[in-house]
Amino acid sequence: MMTLYDRVGGEAAAQRLVHGFYARARLDPQLSPVFAQAAGGDPGRWWAQHLPKMVRFWITVAGGPASYHGAPVAAHDGLGLVAAHFDAWLALWAQVLQKQLPPDCAAELYGRAARMRTVIERHVAGQPLPTPEAYRRAEAGHA
Numbered sequence: 001m002m003t004l005y006d007r008v009g010g011e012a013a014a015q016r017l018v019h020g021f022y023a024r025a026r027l028d029p030q031l032s033p034v035f036a037q038a039a040g041g042d043p044g045r046w047w048a049q050h051l052p053k054m055v056r057f058w059i060t061v062a063g064g065p066a067s068y069h070g071a072p073v074a075a076h077d078g079l080g081l082v083a084a085h086f087d088a089w090l091a092l093w094a095q096v097l098q099k100q101l102p103p104d105c106a107a108e109l110y111g112r113a114a115r116m117r118t119v120i121e122r123h124v125a126g127q128p129l130p131t132p133e134a135y136r137r138a139e140a141g142h143a
């Protein structure tokens with residue numbers, strides 16, 4: 001049985017997706033200040049670490065070689081994220097997915113990000129983790 005990673009086109013496709021997404025996210029009016037703050041005084045160096053990490057994250061999530069080991073939820077603490085940031089993030093993600101991938105793969109990767117959004121958003125707001133129903137609603141929501 002092929003993994004989602006195989007179906008999207010493996011490592012090269014993951015690189016294209018992540019780089020395409022962050023090229024836009026870095027310029028987005030809502031998201032760019034958050035990245036600028038996180039990147040601090042040396043954005044070149046920060047992005048040179050962040051992009052490969054995000055490629056490893058999405059490869060792992062899609063069922064490819066498990067090369068990401070981190071704390072993806074807690075990483076969003078202290079960034080001042082509110083609903084509008086997550087809306088902007090997911091809207092860009094949907095755009096890039098639709099441009100680069102067949103609809104079934106795009107929908108699956110959108111659903112994974114939408115579920116993560118629910119978890120991260122509740123975590124940064126100090127709310128309890130979502131119920132299984134909330135996951136399903138988030139996943140069914142879009143794409």
Ligand code: HEM
Nearest residue numbers: 031034035038057070071072075076085086089113116117
């Ligand atoms: C909605 C779904 C989202 C997903 C799936 C996601 C995923 C991730 C992952 C996997 C990491 C790496 C964590 C680590 O260091 O190991 C990360 C870090 C980060 N994310 Fe997100 N994220 C989301 C939303 C957002 C939003 C809305 C923003 C706003 C700009 C954002 C900004 C950041 C920043 C700045 C970091 C780096 C934090 C640091 O290292 O200091 N993320 N994200």
